[in-house]
Amino acid sequence: MTTSPLQAAEKILLVAPHRLGDTIFATPGIRVLRQAKPHAQIDAVALSALSHELLAHNSCINTLYSAEEQPIAQLAAEYDAVLPLQNINKVSEYLKDIPQVLMFPHYESAFHYSENFYRFVLQQLPSAAEFPVGPYELNVNAQDKVDADRLLKSIPAGPGPFVIALHMGCHQISKKGQRFLYKLFPFLMTNDTRSWSFKRFDQLVQRLVMQHPSVHFVLTGSSSEGFAADALTAHPNILNLIGKTNVGQLAAVLQRCQLVLTGDTGPMHVACAVERPMILLCGKTDPAQTGPYPLRNHHRIIQKDGMDNISVDEVYQAVVRYLPDAATQRDSVSAASTTG
Template identity: 25%
Template structure:
């Protein structure tokens, strides 16, 4: 069967949305004439902008809806029904839900006559699908998400993530290089210390120790993070000897992608910026405690991961009272892995992202007051 109007549902988060982007390539190859749309939350929409396989980004604020639900369940239900009617009016003939929870499943329901999802999705989401396939949980994340298409008889074979960088973002990164007098022959290493899970955070003193070791090798150190991370990042910066460049709160997601594309190594915990760096071809060294690097770490020869030796590892908890597992990853261990990866990726050929294409954006309000 040939589909003409396709909706992908993955509302958040940054890393997960990025892991799902290979779906757009596979669907475009299978249905070259189809209109392909993606419904996503505002915080993740920049991940999709520029994707040449997409025709439309539909923005709907899941977090705002949750606030509404806390105040009035009736209003929240009415909001969802309004969203469903809006999507129904678009006459999608195929909806692919890779968020796999009750709320996205409910959004999927009635949005299209054919609704695809994982048979082992969480929170009763399979109740809303009529085409299903099991999710194979021990595969790397992009391959897991691509697997949903087997319900349509499609074998997606290319798990490479898609995040084209716009020329203006490349120019912004170039200005950073000029401002801080970074030369073409400098070794530039990004240390990204911020994560959304408390349990994924590597201690700031460990980042500082790593920074000092890398500075001894003459590396230029860039620190990245959100505006809310500035106190933490300033603490790291002040503990590293010599010039350290902090970009905390100064880059958009697209600017961060352009910066990562120019660097020689990106060191981070398991978080969205790590996967952005991997998507644009930066060598990455990632640090793991509660999550499994076999599933969540970037795959490929120019990537490496360090897993904590702590016995409590792979717990998948977002918060922890002990908080020892990430601290058990020694800076000297990460430093040695960094040196190996820098040597291995010296003179690398950058991966080729498809050309950036501006994608139409349509916003659907959560609640019309």
């Protein structure tokens, strides 16, 4: 019987992609790989600061490198097998001429993306089948928790405030970044992105803080999304943390929130990793492939054919169901999907 390169490998190099969500999708498979090869040296090289921050405290990885500091081609020469954590076509420019690369097949639509790297590991390492795929892995360290306490200190302590993390941006906004573009072309904020319109976010926030004074909002996002905060009417119950957290600090901040309201973004997957109640707003993306994983009772998905078809009122009603004084308590909210 032929032994696969991964079965024989003693030293394995993982290649983490640029985007946060794409990297976190692979963490269940990384854990299974470690369980199946407990004595192997499993290292990783990150193509971006985001993926490096995500994997920085992953207990399944021995050594973590940055591609900016350690060229992949030089690193790869020291390893028996090189595994990209994402579809090979998306990282091929970094892996050309490396013979130890094990090809990652295209994603299959029947599975959530988080299961693809796991299934890739099973194809290469059949003995891993005894270890079931689990949830995402993101370890929040003590310093991240201290930092989160500092960042949230303006929110009153105690059981009174109901804190909602609000992530208004998405990868497209972060990548394009120019605020004037969205002032000139507001349609870019609707059907063609993963973000709800800033105007509707503002209407929702103002309605909630007016009718439910205990509600506080924490705005999250990358520094290139900083202009998103300008779209909201100023209010003392809004804390702007856009551009002020790394991945670990973001995870610790989300742990302290009672609800996360977001589109289909990397921070949505971070919220899943730290098991927060969530409302996901999505348009043409498929939540069965890229939505909350694993889907829990405290997750609610509101999906329409285009983000601009999601009304302020239906999101407001969804949020109210999570509030402590709602007739339906937060923990019993079903993972329903509203489609249209």
